[in-house]
Amino acid sequence: xxxxxxxxxxxxxxxxxxxxxxxxxxxxxxxxxxxxxxxxxxxxxxxxxxxxxxxxxxxxxxxxxxxxxxxxxxxxxxxxxxxxxxxxxxxxxxxxxxxxxxxxxxxxxxxxxxxxxxxxxxxxxxxxxxxxxxxxxxxxxxxxxxxxxxxxxxxxxxxxxxxxxxxxxxxxxxxxxxxxxxxxxxxxxxx
Numbered sequence: 001x002x003x004x005x006x007x008x009x010x011x012x013x014x015x016x017x018x019x020x021x022x023x024x025x026x027x028x029x030x031x032x033x034x035x036x037x038x039x040x041x042x043x044x045x046x047x048x049x050x051x052x053x054x055x056x057x058x059x060x061x062x063x064x065x066x067x068x069x070x071x072x073x074x075x076x077x078x079x080x081x082x083x084x085x086x087x088x089x090x091x092x093x094x095x096x097x098x099x100x101x102x103x104x105x106x107x108x109x110x111x112x113x114x115x116x117x118x119x120x121x122x123x124x125x126x127x128x129x130x131x132x133x134x135x136x137x138x139x140x141x142x143x144x145x146x147x148x149x150x151x152x153x154x155x156x157x158x159x160x161x162x163x164x165x166x167x168x169x170x171x172x173x174x175x176x177x178x179x180x181x182x183x184x185x186x187x188x189x190x191x
Contacts, residue, residue, distance in 0.1 A: 046100045046101060049093050049096050049100070050168050051172065053113075054172075056086050056093065057090065057164055057165060058161070058165075063086065064128065065154070068150055068154055076135075087121060094110075098114075101175075103174070106171055106174045106178070112167055113164060113171060116163060119160055120157065120160040123156055123157045124157055126153050130149045130150035131146075
């Protein structure tokens with residue numbers, strides 16, 4: 001009888017150990033899944049969106065530069081259409097990024113980028129208007145005045161684009177840092 005009690009007691013201890021191990025494994029798996037979800041659902045798409053925003057900004061700046069040098073009315077119309085399309089893509093990317101970002105510092109940087117983009121777009125539109133006015137002007141003095149305004153705005157626009165790119169790069173860097181942190185936390189949860 002003693003042997004049976006010892007076997008039952010041993011079996012009970014093993015059963016309790018298996019149950020505790022299983023619960024620990026389930027909790028660790030949930031923690032890992034949470035971190036992996038952060039990486040796959042939030043961090044990686046945010047980095048991609050911010051990279052897309054930087055590319056779109058460079059394309060918008062290129063279009064404005066081409067517009068400023070274009071003489072053909074059809075070319076101006078095509079470039080304006082491309083500019084508007086890129087502007088819409090930038091706005092969509094901004095909305096998507098803001099939906100995904102929940103870290104306070106990154107969100108603040110993204111909001112700063114949004115304000116900078118508004119300034120960039122406003123100046124870009126002024127460049128487009130100045131170029132159209134330059135082409136429409138009949139007097140040389142008036143053409144020269146619009147050309148000077150356009151050139152000054154182009155310089156400011158380039159500066160705005162550089163600053164905005166730096167801010168967006170900072171956002172991407174911070175998101176990558178969060179990505180590494182979440183990866184480390186998932187490894188720690190695994191151990």
